[in-house]
Amino acid sequence: MLSQQVLEALKHAGIEKLSRLQEEAAKRVLEGRNLLIIAPTGSGKTEAAITPILQRMVEERPEGIALVYITPLRALNRDMLRRLKAIAEELGFKIAVRHGDTSQSERSKQSRKPPHILVTTPETLQILFLGKNLRNALKNVRYVVVDEVHELADSERGIQLSVALERLRELARFQTIGLSATVSNPKRIAAFLGRNVEVIEGGEEKLYQYEVVKPEVCEEDSKLAEELFVDAEIAAQLRLIREIAEKHTSALIFVNTRQTAEALGLKLKKLLSVEVHHGSLSKEARIESENRFARGDLKALICTSSMELGIDIGHVDVVIQYNSPRQVSRLIQRVGRSGHKAGKVSKGCIIASSFDEILESWVIVKRAEEGLIEDETMHVMSLDTLANQIAAIALEYGRIRAEKVYSIIRRAYPYRGLSYEKFVEICEFLADGNVIAFDGEEIAPLRKTRRYFYDNISMIPDEKHYRVVDITTGKTIGVLDESFLSTFSGEVFAMKGELWRVVSVDDVVKVEPVAKEGDIPSWAGEEIPVPYEVAQDVGLLRLWIANMLRNEGREETIKALMEKFRTNRAACLEVFDVIEEHIKNFEVSSDRHITIESSGGVAIINACFGHRVNEALGRIVAMLLSARRGSNVAVEIDPYRIKLSPARAEEVKEVLLSIDSDAVEWLAERALIDTKLLQWKVINAARKFGYLSKDADLSRMNLRNLVLRLKDTPIYSEAVREIFVERFDVERVKEIVSKLGSEIGISVYGSLSPISLVPRQQAFDLLMPSKPTEAILAVFRRRLDEEFCILHCLNCGCTIRERVGSIDEVRCIRCGSKLVACVNARRSIEEFKKEELFRIANLVMSYGKKAVYAMNTHGVGAENAARILARFYPSERDFFLELLEAEKRYIRTRKFWD
Structure with missing residues (x-):
């Protein structure tokens, strides 16, 4: 099928022969078919698509852009460029990458002389339609490859891309080829790409090797805990990560949030040559880390989903997942980064230390081995994306009939059910806001249209x-x-x-x-939700373990679990300690049974339904309880618990059983009113519709009034629709409430069970020890002694800077007065009001050096210091323990930890 010229170019890139998958794909591509190629990571999907396309391009010798290669990540763009450049240039084709990081000079060059192959992102593809030269170049496109299509299909970025592909079909006739890792619904992903898309599944069977480990604390960890100022358990995790990385050529360390990446990086850099990689780092920082890692200068790279997709970093021979990956698809994708070549084993080790994390990891590993991947939640009929694309098409054409715009958009799979009436409603709403001109028949751009389009080109929710x-x-x-x-x-x-x-x-x-302790920044929209199917299996496994422990005893159960889940004894014991204690007095909450428990004004529903079900159900119950009580009931959720306060177990049961399944959707929407979640979604939708500018100062707005004002508009409808797709699983809540008390059992208790009380690990745990040892207290005190403080005499105004540890008696060196205020040198004296300085000076005069230590503890101000100092402490140790607890409370309650 391939010419000698193409075969030689492949050899030049290190490809000696095609695999069965690549041969099958080549045959169908050369026949002109649209394809979705589904195969495990590392099985050569890219080459399967590109090789036959290059063969056709060699035969056709095209002008302008013949191939558009679309990827969801900028890092993936850079990687594609590296991989494809060798083959393309050998065949005489120019290749270029274009995305948000591309320089202006490079963009101008591409506009003047478009490359034959353009590697880009969904967002940047939008811009290509608007440049005169580039739009003309797009008329030559014969092939479009969408890489990692599963990553795009379940987001609004994917909807934007699906419409962009239909717009491109207005300019050119091209073959579409999608590349995807294993997905649960291949037909739906194929339909997302366009019409008549055939599915090829294959590739050599990918071998995965998983293990779930809880590190056992050893003597070395206690010493390490002191050095790193963490708990011995955290030290054990860091030591194990180092040991695994050092036994391999190089490792990727995946975490679930950017906060955890930064916290882990801060500690791990003291043990290992490692860098942090995530989407909030600059292009330069990311590229530098990728290059250093690729050269072997780094032993490991700590990353979020920024390195999850098909980046070819072939020397990685192990993946470490820190805590549960939350989803089966994530685990497969991430572990597939190791042994990233056909025939090689992909090795993954999940380090999990808490009850939930271990059970969840066991379940995810088992589901991965059985090929049970969770369903993709696809956005359908997204109204803000629709608005975005109407404006984009108006800019592209200048003036165009509304029916023509409607026909282009309706061809896209996510809008197949769009009625003309709804389309006109959105056009009228945009016209009312002067985003476009619309006279009922034609759509045209206005002065505001271009600015609106560029401000909202990304469908990822934006904040400044x-x-x-x-x-x-x-x-x-x-x-x-x-x-x-x-x-x-x-x-x-x-x-x-x-x-x-x-x-x-x-x-x-x-x-x-700087070299001292600091805070971890927050970045919005981070936590990966645990799916319903995974949470249900965790419930089933809890019950299975409880029954095994009752009937077979500890040792037999440990043996069975170690064999079934490739885990270690310490992980089993962590789970057993909770379940053994739990079954003494409580039923086990499982896939078919919930428990409702309360104590001290707090009620907890133990429900193994996952994030989206528990969030919807929790908010409905909290709203109904608030209405009954006449006062606000707070709600917190995780995939296995709904915590309500104040509340009692019996009243929670009554409320749950009173919910009518037909009313769930209305109740869920009603429960959103006055929530920060709805306000944030309305703000984002308002920006995407051009109702609010990107730079609007939110601090000057009454957000509640804004939501109410927009209640009957497409903006509000879109905000609710997004929440129902991303955060609430309303359909499953309907199903669950209809089965409560019959197919789903309920037990009520007047105390909280061990399963209710187990916490999940957070990034915070990496920063501060939860159980301070003598050594950790000594480290804390040494740190306070090293702090610089300012001593300010309120009698003569003399101000000096001094280390806390070098202060013996607090007295003014100029006038001898004892009325001296002490504040941490991180702040200046000018920041304090005179009354506050007098208050601090009185504390220093009354309590001496203890007050100096208190005022130099992070987060302890004059008021907090007065409370701490007024207490009686049996020993100096108890005093410093209280200061450490005060600092931990301060960090824990900071808003960005929410």
């Missing part, structure tokens, strides 16, 4: 970002979200696994490197 610049090098290291800066009251934070002191905040945040 601030660039972070290192003043010592002038380099941009990343971005901070508006929400972090608005709540950050310190001056030191972590980014790129390093600590930085804020020098100034303006349009950019200027920082300098």
Whole structure:
């Protein structure tokens, strides 16, 4: 099928022969068919698509852009460029990458002389339609490859892409080829790509090797805990990560949130040559980490989903997943990064230490081995994406009939059910906001249209970002979200696994490197939701373990679990300790049984239904309880618990049994009114519709009034629709409430069970020890002694800077007065009101050096210090323990930890 020229180019890139999958794909592509190629990671899907396309291009010798290669991640773009460049250039084709990181000079060059192959993202594809030269170049497109299509299909980015493909079909006739890892519903993914798309599943069977490990604490860990200022259990996890990485060539360490990546990086950098990689770091920082890792300069890379997709980093021979990966698809994708070649074993080790994390990891490993991947939740009829695309098409054509726009959009799979009436309603709403001109028959752009389009080109919910610049090098290291800066009251934070002191905040945040404790920034929309199917299996496994422990005893159960889940004894014992204690007095909450427990005004529904069901159900129950009580009932959820306060178990049961399944959708929407979740979604939808500008100052708005004002508009409808897709599983809640008390059993208790009380690990746990040892208290005290403070005499105004540890008696060196205020040198005296300085000086005069220590503890102000100092402490140890607890409380309750 392939010419000698193409075969030689493949050899030049290190490909000696095609696999069976690649041969089958080549045959069908050369026949002109549209394809979805589904195969495990590392099985050569890229080459399966590209090889026959290059053969056709060699025969056709096209002008302009013949192949558009679309990927969801910028890092993946860079990787594709590296991989394809060798083959393409050998055949005489120009290849270029274009995305948000591409320089202006490179963009201009591409516009003047378009490449034959363009590697891009869904967002950047939108822009290509608007440039005169590039739009003309798109008329030559004969092939479109969409890589990692499963990653796009379940998001609004995917909807935007599906419409863009239909717009491209207006300009050119092309073959579509989608590349995907294993998915649960191949037909739906194929339909998403376009019409008449055939599915090929195959590739050599990918071998995966998983294990789930809870590190056992050894003597070395206690010493390490002191050095790193963490719990011995956390030290054991860090030691195990180091040991695994050192036994292999190189490792990817996956975490679920950027906060955890930064916290882990901060500690692990003291043990291992490692860097942090995530989407909020700058392009330069990400590329530098990728290159250092590819060269072998780093032993490991700590990453989030930023390195999850098909980036060819072939020397990785182990993946470490820190805590449960939450989803089967994530585990397969992430572990597949190791042994990223056909025939090689992909090795993955999940390090899990808590009850939920271990059970969840066991279940996910088992489901992965059985090929049970969770369903993709696909966005359908997204109204803000529809608005975005109407404006984009208006800009592209200048003036166009509304019916024509409707026919283009309706061809896209997510809009196959769009009525003309709904389409016209959105056009009229946009026209009312002067986003477009619409006279009932034609659509045209206005002055505002272009600005609106560029402001909203990304369908990822946006908030204001601030660039972070290192003043010592002038380099941009990343971005901070508006929400972090608005709540950050310190001056030191972590980014790129390093600590930085804020020098100034303006349009950019200027920082300098520093070596001391700091805060971890927050980034919105982070936590990966645990699916219903996984949570149900966790419930089933809880019950199975409880029955095994009752009937077979500990040793037999350990043996069975170690064999079944390739786990270690310590992980089994962590789970057993909770379940053995639990079954003494409580039923086990499982896939078919919930328990409702209460104590001290707190009620917990133990329900193994996953994040989306528990969030919808929890908010409905909290709303109904609030209505009954006449006062607000707070709700917190995780995949296995709904916590309500104040509440009693019996009243929670009554409320649950009173819910009519037919009313669930209305109740779920009603429960959203006045929530931050709905307000945030309405703000984002309002921006996407052009109702609010991107730079609108939210602090000056009454957000509740904004929501109420937009109640009967497409903006509000879109906000609710998004929540129902991403956060609430309304259909399953309907099903569950109809089965409560019959197929789903309920037990009620007047106390909280061991399963209710087990916590999940957070990034915070990596930063501060939960059970301080003598050694950790000594480290804490040494840190306080090293702090600089300012001593300010309120009698003569003399001000000096001194280390806390060098202060014996607090007295003014100029006038001898004891009326001296002590504040941490991170703040200046000018920041304090006179009354507060007098209050601090009185505390120092009354309590001496103890007051100096209190005022130099993070998060302890004059009021908090007065409370701490007024207590009686049997020993000095107890005093420092209280200061450490105060600092931990401060960090825990900071808004960005929410």
